[in-house]
Amino acid sequence: MTDVNPSPEGHGQEPSRRDFIYIAAGGAAAIGGAFLLWPFIDQMNPAADTLAVSTTEVNLADVAEGEQLTVMYQGKPTFVRHRTAEEVAAARETGPNQIPDGDSRNLNLVEGSDATDQHRSAMAAGVRDGVEVDATLRERFIIMLANCTHLGCVPVGQSGDYHGWYCPCHGSHYDTAGRIRRGPAPENLHIPPYTFLSGTTIRIG
Amino acid sequence: MSGPSTYKPSTGFERWLDQRLPIVRLGWDSFVDFPTPRNLNYWYTFGGILAVCLMTQIITGIVLAMHYVPHVDHAFASVERIMRDVNYGWLIRYIHANGASMFFLAVYLHIVRGLYYGSYKSPREILWILGVVIYLLMMAAAFMGYVLPWGQMSFWGAMVITNLIGSLPIIGGPITELLWGGFTVGNPTLNRFFSLHYLIPFLIAGAVILHIWALHVPGNGNPTGISVKSSRDTLPFHPYYTVKDGFAIVVFMLVFAFFVFYWPNALGHADNYIEANPLATPAHIVPEWYLLPFYAILRAVPDKLMGVLLMFGSIGILFILPWLDTSKVRSMRYRPMAKWFFIFFVVSALILGICGAMNPDDPSPFFGMSYLWVARIFTAYYFAYFLVILPLLGFIEKPKPRPASIEEAVLGPRAHAAPAAAE
Numbered sequence: 001m002t003d004v005n006p007s008p009e010g011h012g013q014e015p016s017r018r019d020f021i022y023i024a025a026g027g028a029a030a031i032g033g034a035f036l037l038w039p040f041i042d043q044m045n046p047a048a049d050t051l052a053v054s055t056t057e058v059n060l061a062d063v064a065e066g067e068q069l070t071v072m073y074q075g076k077p078t079f080v081r082h083r084t085a086e087e088v089a090a091a092r093e094t095g096p097n098q099i100p101d102g103d104s105r106n107l108n109l110v111e112g113s114d115a116t117d118q119h120r121s122a123m124a125a126g127v128r129d130g131v132e133v134d135a136t137l138r139e140r141f142i143i144m145l146a147n148c149t150h151l152g153c154v155p156v157g158q159s160g161d162y163h164g165w166y167c168p169c170h171g172s173h174y175d176t177a178g179r180i181r182r183g184p185a186p187e188n189l190h191i192p193p194y195t196f197l198s199g200t201t202i203r204i205g
Numbered sequence: 206m207s208g209p210s211t212y213k214p215s216t217g218f219e220r221w222l223d224q225r226l227p228i229v230r231l232g233w234d235s236f237v238d239f240p241t242p243r244n245l246n247y248w249y250t251f252g253g254i255l256a257v258c259l260m261t262q263i264i265t266g267i268v269l270a271m272h273y274v275p276h277v278d279h280a281f282a283s284v285e286r287i288m289r290d291v292n293y294g295w296l297i298r299y300i301h302a303n304g305a306s307m308f309f310l311a312v313y314l315h316i317v318r319g320l321y322y323g324s325y326k327s328p329r330e331i332l333w334i335l336g337v338v339i340y341l342l343m344m345a346a347a348f349m350g351y352v353l354p355w356g357q358m359s360f361w362g363a364m365v366i367t368n369l370i371g372s373l374p375i376i377g378g379p380i381t382e383l384l385w386g387g388f389t390v391g392n393p394t395l396n397r398f399f400s401l402h403y404l405i406p407f408l409i410a411g412a413v414i415l416h417i418w419a420l421h422v423p424g425n426g427n428p429t430g431i432s433v434k435s436s437r438d439t440l441p442f443h444p445y446y447t448v449k450d451g452f453a454i455v456v457f458m459l460v461f462a463f464f465v466f467y468w469p470n471a472l473g474h475a476d477n478y479i480e481a482n483p484l485a486t487p488a489h490i491v492p493e494w495y496l497l498p499f500y501a502i503l504r505a506v507p508d509k510l511m512g513v514l515l516m517f518g519s520i521g522i523l524f525i526l527p528w529l530d531t532s533k534v535r536s537m538r539y540r541p542m543a544k545w546f547f548i549f550f551v552v553s554a555l556i557l558g559i560c561g562a563m564n565p566d567d568p569s570p571f572f573g574m575s576y577l578w579v580a581r582i583f584t585a586y587y588f589a590y591f592l593v594i595l596p597l598l599g600f601i602e603k604p605k606p607r608p609a610s611i612e613e614a615v616l617g618p619r620a621h622a623a624p625a626a627a628e
Contacts (some may be wrong), residue, residue, distance in 0.1 A: 021416075046382065046393075047393070050387045052386075074389070136518065146484075152389075153365070153490070154486045168489065168490075169361075171565065171566060187507050202466065
């Protein structure tokens, strides 16, 4: 046994077969353990059924001018707002250079598009082939995730300093295009991907 | 655990057991004959009180889990069923809910004791760090437990706290989704919070065992901060401190029972009796009282990420406190300057708590300044206390003369002349 036991006298000699087995077994256990760890982390991510229910259809004809519908998309509240002509005009007076977040935050557009009202409204959404959508309807409607970009509360509609949305939790003011104007929220309200399936129906997701 | 064991097995069975599993010896040396400084005051009873709090929470929690349903459709109703239909369910739930507040009340007094008497200083740094670990685990358990009834405050509290993590660059988003198990706070979140809420108390119990172990290596600190020098400085833990701790526990239980029986919802929030509604946020969301100072620190910073980092930093800084305090004198009894800075530190932590409960833009009675600005001033003091005042005071301050021994502190300087009379 003396030839395979590591001992102070043996220091600096050729590694024994026991050293090799010791390191190989330890290495295999460490790498195997790391591989086994991943399933135990990944199980916490959204499950297949959670991912499956990820689109929501909305009939815009149900939302009268000046009204707001809150629908659930991927479990998240989502604003479907039919704005008045005055609200659209007010939003267009403010350009992307005059506000804290100049990014449109719109997943229907290429990344980095600027936050003009046109880029925020349904004008930026896709339309299914062969479908015609009224231009006024597209500039009036705005569809956004209802969670404040600060810490996720749901802002209250038609309130705040800019008559858009106001988050009561920590005082973020959004304008009528859902763009952050004042308060701790870092970004404009996020716009999910959505498409016009017909002249009045959209599918979010 | 320190020093040779004095346990003498008295019966044949005890001798037989002691050779196989010396568990009675462990208990004897730890809680009967353990030499304890003779001058401990009532500030030193909160350790025992906290052990009772932990056991109370575990026992009531196991019972509540027998009736609670961790599903978004049934959680709120199952809690109401516990309150109305389950035999003594109201009692058990009120003990558990108020028990959390009592636990934090006791832990804050325990921490204040440690800060004042320098309990974190050499050779008790590991003991202190284990205490901070327990405190962090307690906050995690309390937060997840508050989510379980699935009321409005549960839901929106969970939303705000999980979104805090989302502010971290790059990894924030994926980590939040991992915590949620979906795209927002939902059923998977509630389910896993229940699982973890059940787990954490046992992690706390494990950390408490290490905490007591680390306490019993150097032995207790004491109000003078002077190390134990001879057996004349100490008393056996039993009966002297079992009785003292026992009395303190009874008094503490009076306060506990007052809340449970006469004021059970005083420390909660009325909005949590409204079922969670993901479509509407309550007008004013606040955390439970014991987290308010940290909430105030979070809101004091205009930048989201910096606010989050500062909030975690305010607790993280406790880990390095033993190395920030440069004074060799443990007890602030003999530190004329540190004592006042410390009292002001406690006051500022309380003021931060008030700021956390208020609307940040409202004016305060403090020169009409908004609560936001009050929070900013006291947040600055909170960090200055640890990062500037304690490191500098060790060099500036001239400590007062200290007694030569614990015995002298208790019995006066003549004790050495007549040691026999002291017995």
